[in-house]
Amino acid sequence: MSSLDQLFVSIKGAILGLAQRLLPAVWLPWVSIVITIGVIAAIAPAIMMYLTWLERKIIARMQNRFGPDRVGVYGLMQPLSDGLKMLIKEDIVPRGADRLLHLIAPILSVVPAILLFAVLPFGRNMTAVDLNVGLLYFFAVSSVGSYAIFMGGWASRSKFSILGAMRSVAQIISYEVPGVLSVVAVIMVTGTLSTVGIVEAQSNRWFVFTPWGCVGALIFFLSGVAEVNRTPFDMPEAESELVGGFHTEYSGMKFALWYMAEFLESFAISAFTVTFFFGGWYGPAVPFWIVAVLFAALIATARRLPIPVKGLGVVAMVGAGLCWGTQPIPSWAWFFAKTYALIFVLVWFRGTLPRLRADQLMGLAWKFFLPLALVNIVATGVWVSWPFPIGTALSALILIVSSWLLVRANHPEAARPLRTYVFAD
Amino acid sequence: MAIIGSGVLRGMGVTFKTFLETYPVGRGLLRVLGIPVTNGLVTVAYPETKQQHAERFRYFPFLVYDGTPDNLRCVACKICEQECPPQCIHIVMEKDAQGRPVKAHGRTLPKQFDIDMSICMSCRICVDVCPFDAIEMDNQYEYASTDRGPSMNFTKEQLLKSADYFRQIKPTESSTVDQRLAAKAAKASAAKPTEPPAAKPPSPPASNT
Numbered sequence: 001m002s003s004l005d006q007l008f009v010s011i012k013g014a015i016l017g018l019a020q021r022l023l024p025a026v027w028l029p030w031v032s033i034v035i036t037i038g039v040i041a042a043i044a045p046a047i048m049m050y051l052t053w054l055e056r057k058i059i060a061r062m063q064n065r066f067g068p069d070r071v072g073v074y075g076l077m078q079p080l081s082d083g084l085k086m087l088i089k090e091d092i093v094p095r096g097a098d099r100l101l102h103l104i105a106p107i108l109s110v111v112p113a114i115l116l117f118a119v120l121p122f123g124r125n126m127t128a129v130d131l132n133v134g135l136l137y138f139f140a141v142s143s144v145g146s147y148a149i150f151m152g153g154w155a156s157r158s159k160f161s162i163l164g165a166m167r168s169v170a171q172i173i174s175y176e177v178p179g180v181l182s183v184v185a186v187i188m189v190t191g192t193l194s195t196v197g198i199v200e201a202q203s204n205r206w207f208v209f210t211p212w213g214c215v216g217a218l219i220f221f222l223s224g225v226a227e228v229n230r231t232p233f234d235m236p237e238a239e240s241e242l243v244g245g246f247h248t249e250y251s252g253m254k255f256a257l258w259y260m261a262e263f264l265e266s267f268a269i270s271a272f273t274v275t276f277f278f279g280g281w282y283g284p285a286v287p288f289w290i291v292a293v294l295f296a297a298l299i300a301t302a303r304r305l306p307i308p309v310k311g312l313g314v315v316a317m318v319g320a321g322l323c324w325g326t327q328p329i330p331s332w333a334w335f336f337a338k339t340y341a342l343i344f345v346l347v348w349f350r351g352t353l354p355r356l357r358a359d360q361l362m363g364l365a366w367k368f369f370l371p372l373a374l375v376n377i378v379a380t381g382v383w384v385s386w387p388f389p390i391g392t393a394l395s396a397l398i399l400i401v402s403s404w405l406l407v408r409a410n411h412p413e414a415a416r417p418l419r420t421y422v423f424a425d
Numbered sequence: 426m427a428i429i430g431s432g433v434l435r436g437m438g439v440t441f442k443t444f445l446e447t448y449p450v451g452r453g454l455l456r457v458l459g460i461p462v463t464n465g466l467v468t469v470a471y472p473e474t475k476q477q478h479a480e481r482f483r484y485f486p487f488l489v490y491d492g493t494p495d496n497l498r499c500v501a502c503k504i505c506e507q508e509c510p511p512q513c514i515h516i517v518m519e520k521d522a523q524g525r526p527v528k529a530h531g532r533t534l535p536k537q538f539d540i541d542m543s544i545c546m547s548c549r550i551c552v553d554v555c556p557f558d559a560i561e562m563d564n565q566y567e568y569a570s571t572d573r574g575p576s577m578n579f580t581k582e583q584l585l586k587s588a589d590y591f592r593q594i595k596p597t598e599s600s601t602v603d604q605r606l607a608a609k610a611a612k613a614s615a616a617k618p619t620e621p622p623a624a625k626p627p628s629p630p631a632s633n634t
Binding site for chain 2 (some may be wrong): 058061062063064065066069348349351352353
């Protein structure tokens with residue numbers, strides 16, 4: 001019985017061992033590659049499908065609704081039925097559109113979103129490719145998506161599409177800058193660009209618990225939210241202004257691909273925030289049986305699950321608890337738990353905040369995040385240079401004072417007393 | 426001077442509280458923390474659970490009969506047909522071969538009484554204008570069908586419902602209707618001994634209204 005932490009790694013090892021007996025040795029690396037790519041290519045759409053379900057459920061609860069509950073228990077089959085619907089819908093291409101670019105654009109937007117999964121450290125020894133420039137790769141690949149968006153908007157030959165695409169490019173370029181600068185602090189401390197190296201540097205302390213890490217995580221996460229065009233930064237697809245933004249003229253599976261890219265990118269943003277600032281796969285060493293009992297209780301008390309499914313789930317959970325009960329919670333479970341917590345925050349933003357105006361959007365990036373990210377680099381230098389209490393206090397002081405100054409500089413009207421209207425009453 | 430961003434945080438708090446309120450566990454948690462809790466979910470999963478409608482909820486008219494279905498209150502006077510704004514009511518009076526109205530239970534009756542549901546707008550004007558309280562509003566609403574022809578045209582047989590049913594679905598409204606009818610019957614029986622039932626009184630009795 002292998003450890004729960006390395007379960008998937010040992011499954012892959014077992015398959016490779018089988019392949020070793022059946023195939024010539026030259027093929028082994030290829031088998032390994034195919035397994036890894038196959039798993040990512042299978043997991044990515046599954047993640048996307050259930051992100052749509054999760055988002056609809058959470059948003060619904062925030063609006064006092066049930067959300068999807070018609071297809072399957074708790075609406076769990078809803079993503080499948082949506083996918084089926086998308087597949088059989090008519091594919092409409094506007095007259096005068098560039099047919100080739102119109103077809104390529106959504107594909108081109110999904111490819112980088114899936115490519116991002118290559119450097120994601122899902123767990124201990126569970127990174128598909130441990131690139132020594134993983135962080136650089138992340139920024140390089142994630143910004144390819146903006147080309148796809150502009151391509152799609154341009155190829156549609158529609159004013160709404162092109163407006164949305166132009167907004168998108170402006171937004172992505174603006175938020176790329178503070179996003180990259182906020183991670184510079186991480187590179188300064190860890191001295192590596194490899195995602196695995198960054199996670200391993202956080203084995204004692206998650207970076208979010210340092211002053212510079214806290215600010216950096218905030219800037220990185222919010223810039224990421226802006227880069228994937230999610231509410232409240234969803235100017236490129238502002239329904240009330242632009243019909244659908246850059247995907248106005250898309251229907252059927254092409255439209256689904258746009259959505260897939262968007263959801264995968266928001267997953268990736270959450271996952272990379274976890275990797276860079278929230279300790280990646282590290283977590284407190286809670287014994288696994290607690291989680292197993294918790295899940296078993298959850299399954300047993302779920303009212304709408306059919307009895308056989310309930311029984312099977314409880315038995316599986318109890319079995320897993322008996323098998324691996326004394327081990328700590330596996331690294332991949334920590335990674336996914338943290339990532340989905342951040343995805344909840346994303347949906348929470350969407351359930352709460354109205355869309356920003358274009359000038360507010362740009363103002364936030366250029367007048368607040370960018371200077372704060374630059375100050376953050378200085379604060380990180382201070383934190384690194386001095387030993388624990390002094391460095392931490394000094395960098396915290398620098399950040400608090402500078403963010404207060406920035407807010408004051410950006411909102412001069414906030415310092416003035418409120419204007420009272422004499423004739424108001 | 427308010428801190429910039431505090432409004433955002435307060436708004437996020439509101440949505441998170443709403444999110445928690447929709448789960449029993451979340452409601453319990455909020456109660457433990459001493460935060461006032463609302464009922465949570467507003468919508469209902471419709472076909473399984475149905476909303477409890479108010480007594481005055483109405484959808485579509487029906488014809489009231491007392492006791493047996495042949496004892497209709499309707500006398501085919503066609504007032505509702507004329508008053509109906511979208512003109513969805515169609516009435517034909519029961520007549521014999523000579524063209525004289527046929528009477529049952531001492532009053533004329535409709536041979537045909539159709540209401541087209543696809544046209545009816547649930548305005549309740551037919552109920553208001555009926556001098557005999559023969560038509561009332563029902564609170565059933567699950568009448569969806571796949572065609573808009575015959576299945577949406579409700580005939581007399583489909584529209585007939587008993588007065589007891591009316592009392593059951595709308596106790597308040599039916600009690601006032603019953604009082605009115607009882608007063609009318611009392612007045613009629615007070616006037617009856619002086620005149621034979623078939624012939625009409627030549628002049629109304631001394632005004633007591």
